[in-house]
Amino acid sequence: xxxxxxxxxxxxxxxxxxxxxxxxxxxxxxxxxxxxxxxxxxxxxxxxxxxxxxxxxxxxxxxxxxxxxxxxxxxxxxxxxxxxxxxxxxxxxxxxxxxxxxxxxxxxxxxxxxxxxxxxxxxxxxxxxxxxxxxxxxxxxxxxxxxxxxxxxxxxxxxxxxxxxxxxxxxxxxxxxxxxxxxxxxxxxxxxxxxxxxxxxxxxxxxxxxxxxxxxxxxxxxxxxxxxxxxxxxxxxxxxxxxxxxxxxxxxxxxxxxxxxxxxxxxxxxxxxxxxxxxxxxxxxxxxxxxxxxxxxxxxxxxxxxxxx
Numbered sequence: 001x002x003x004x005x006x007x008x009x010x011x012x013x014x015x016x017x018x019x020x021x022x023x024x025x026x027x028x029x030x031x032x033x034x035x036x037x038x039x040x041x042x043x044x045x046x047x048x049x050x051x052x053x054x055x056x057x058x059x060x061x062x063x064x065x066x067x068x069x070x071x072x073x074x075x076x077x078x079x080x081x082x083x084x085x086x087x088x089x090x091x092x093x094x095x096x097x098x099x100x101x102x103x104x105x106x107x108x109x110x111x112x113x114x115x116x117x118x119x120x121x122x123x124x125x126x127x128x129x130x131x132x133x134x135x136x137x138x139x140x141x142x143x144x145x146x147x148x149x150x151x152x153x154x155x156x157x158x159x160x161x162x163x164x165x166x167x168x169x170x171x172x173x174x175x176x177x178x179x180x181x182x183x184x185x186x187x188x189x190x191x192x193x194x195x196x197x198x199x200x201x202x203x204x205x206x207x208x209x210x211x212x213x214x215x216x217x218x219x220x221x222x223x224x225x226x227x228x229x230x231x232x233x234x235x236x237x238x239x240x241x242x243x244x245x246x247x248x249x250x251x252x253x254x255x256x257x258x259x260x261x262x263x264x265x266x267x268x269x270x271x272x273x274x275x276x277x278x279x280x281x282x283x284x285x286x287x288x289x290x291x292x293x294x295x296x297x298x299x300x301x302x303x304x305x306x307x308x309x
Contacts, residue, residue: 006056031195077146136167
């Protein structure tokens, strides 16, 4: 659905996007992660055919951004990080205005607008004035607007920016629903928890350079040298720790001050089912057993250097 090859955009001496390579398949929800000024918006604007690259190529739904921009615009819904609204319109009138621009006419126009309001949980505000909505509600109406023409691809630039915690959670849930509907979604953010549960793929960009682009699982795997396990047992932990460290697949064992046993397996050892078996056979009672979590924040800190343009 989206493919870029060496996509590059310069502003004088500044390289906003530097040979960006990217491939998204139908149904992917892609989290585009990077600090402000890293090149996220520039890349998305090129894909939306609002900016011409200086070098490289990009295809959206099989169409080149150079030769078929009009076809791409019919298939893409682009939601910028900031957009204006018409203050003297009701929500339903605002959507109908844009539906008319997409040549959705007659009774179908009102039907489509009502459906999109339902989808983004804003039907209860259909007759409210646009300028009376909260920021989170305005974002939802903006999302309804880009969905009017049933785009196959959604480019959402910082859709949760400035939202309160509840609104952020609701936006994440909406992204998941849209992904389940088969939309290919590219959503940018500089706040990692926003994207952790909603995306199946992530890309990390820094100073215009894509430092990682893969499935969430593969990104996590690339930074984890070995599996680590946290466990607790009833009673003194030293005997359990001694037992564990004798196993051939264990690299290190450490007992923390609070009694937590930290086990690191040897490289390429993924199966740790032997650990509970070993402890139970030794009559050790386990009260905690979990794999140390590697999350997007860990991956981001490991793969990037904190550089900005």
